[in-house]
Amino acid sequence: MPGEPTQLRADARENRDRIVAAAREAFAAEGLDVPMTAIARRAGVGVATLYRRFPTKEALVREAFAEQLAACTGAVHRAAEDPDPWRGFRRVVEQLCEMQARDRGFSAAVLTAFPDAVSVDEVRAEAEGVFAGVVERAKAAGALRPDFSTDDLALVLMANNGLVADSTDAAVAASRRLVAYFLQAFRARDPLPPPVRLGLRDALDRPPRQSF
Amino acid sequence: MPGEPTQLRADARENRDRIVAAAREAFAAEGLDVPMTAIARRAGVGVATLYRRFPTKEALVREAFAEQLAACTGAVHRAAEDPDPWRGFRRVVEQLCEMQARDRGFSAAVLTAFPDAVSVDEVRAEAEGVFAGVVERAKAAGALRPDFSTDDLALVLMANNGLVADSTDAAVAASRRLVAYFLQAFRARDPLPPPVRLGLRDALDRPPRQSF
Numbered sequence: 001m002p003g004e005p006t007q008l009r010a011d012a013r014e015n016r017d018r019i020v021a022a023a024r025e026a027f028a029a030e031g032l033d034v035p036m037t038a039i040a041r042r043a044g045v046g047v048a049t050l051y052r053r054f055p056t057k058e059a060l061v062r063e064a065f066a067e068q069l070a071a072c073t074g075a076v077h078r079a080a081e082d083p084d085p086w087r088g089f090r091r092v093v094e095q096l097c098e099m100q101a102r103d104r105g106f107s108a109a110v111l112t113a114f115p116d117a118v119s120v121d122e123v124r125a126e127a128e129g130v131f132a133g134v135v136e137r138a139k140a141a142g143a144l145r146p147d148f149s150t151d152d153l154a155l156v157l158m159a160n161n162g163l164v165a166d167s168t169d170a171a172v173a174a175s176r177r178l179v180a181y182f183l184q185a186f187r188a189r190d191p192l193p194p195p196v197r198l199g200l201r202d203a204l205d206r207p208p209r210q211s212f
Numbered sequence: 213m214p215g216e217p218t219q220l221r222a223d224a225r226e227n228r229d230r231i232v233a234a235a236r237e238a239f240a241a242e243g244l245d246v247p248m249t250a251i252a253r254r255a256g257v258g259v260a261t262l263y264r265r266f267p268t269k270e271a272l273v274r275e276a277f278a279e280q281l282a283a284c285t286g287a288v289h290r291a292a293e294d295p296d297p298w299r300g301f302r303r304v305v306e307q308l309c310e311m312q313a314r315d316r317g318f319s320a321a322v323l324t325a326f327p328d329a330v331s332v333d334e335v336r337a338e339a340e341g342v343f344a345g346v347v348e349r350a351k352a353a354g355a356l357r358p359d360f361s362t363d364d365l366a367l368v369l370m371a372n373n374g375l376v377a378d379s380t381d382a383a384v385a386a387s388r389r390l391v392a393y394f395l396q397a398f399r400a401r402d403p404l405p406p407p408v409r410l411g412l413r414d415a416l417d418r419p420p421r422q423s424f
Binding site: 152155158159160161162163164174177178181182184185186 | 364367370371372373374375376386389390393394396397398
């Protein structure tokens, strides 16, 4: 029948979408350690079907987090383009932490090292390069403390990942307070206006001031 | 035989010590979720023996962490007795975070709510009361920002607990950097000397200053 191939392709796509949605939920709830069999069960497909679509967990992770990784790199690129270097830096820290507070899976995807996840690592390395530029620019503007290290971003994300709350709203609220503390610590002191030579002799020539 | 009761008591004590040591290791490595059966296996005793000694997991947790809880309350009490309010506050935050970085089980014991762990909760509540005094004193001295909340201690400990490193040394080093950032954010700006009324009329009577 002429309709059959289309129908098959539609079924395959539906299976695939169901697997990706189930993987995203499972990773978000339990982190990346969740076994492939549990994902197949959650998706309502056989393990063989799962492995036919996604031969490795890395392939599944990449597909499940494509959107979050894009959001992450988007935030870093917007920071680099912000005309105000400190605002760019501040916003990317705030946005990454908020995404992380809303989705534990995102956090796992961004923080976990995958030995075989070449494509994930490439995206991450590119975003790290852009972030390093954001950091340099904010330092050059005198807005970010000079001893801030790009490694501190992992410190922030790990710390933020440690927050445990009863609800997403509470997690986001706690994360905002944490990030605000970090940003206060990261901010360089406001730069002074340039130094001025004062006429010391003039001051010495005057009688000392007295109150009336 | 006359030696028998002593021998029995010595065996019982040895069993007990082995169980407590195994529980401490298991909690430190895997957190408090580790099942009682796994602890019995690790200690090399039967599950019945384990439950005869410790009828609830809470009793085992209390025994396993008696030392850490004492160290924790000791640090808080020393902070309250420090003649310098800011130094007291700073040191207790530093010490609690270092203990936590060295021992994941400590962290679980201090941060986890036990529905039935009355004695753990009592110790914790008492330490929290003393810490609230440390905070008030540091605020009254103008050293700690007035909007610091005692709830922020849990924020710090959770954030610190989120740090993951390959070794204890690396975990302690990361924790130190994290804590240093927190302390910079928590520090109040240095208080100003008291305001002074200046003689405005006197200033107006003089000719404006000029450089030579």
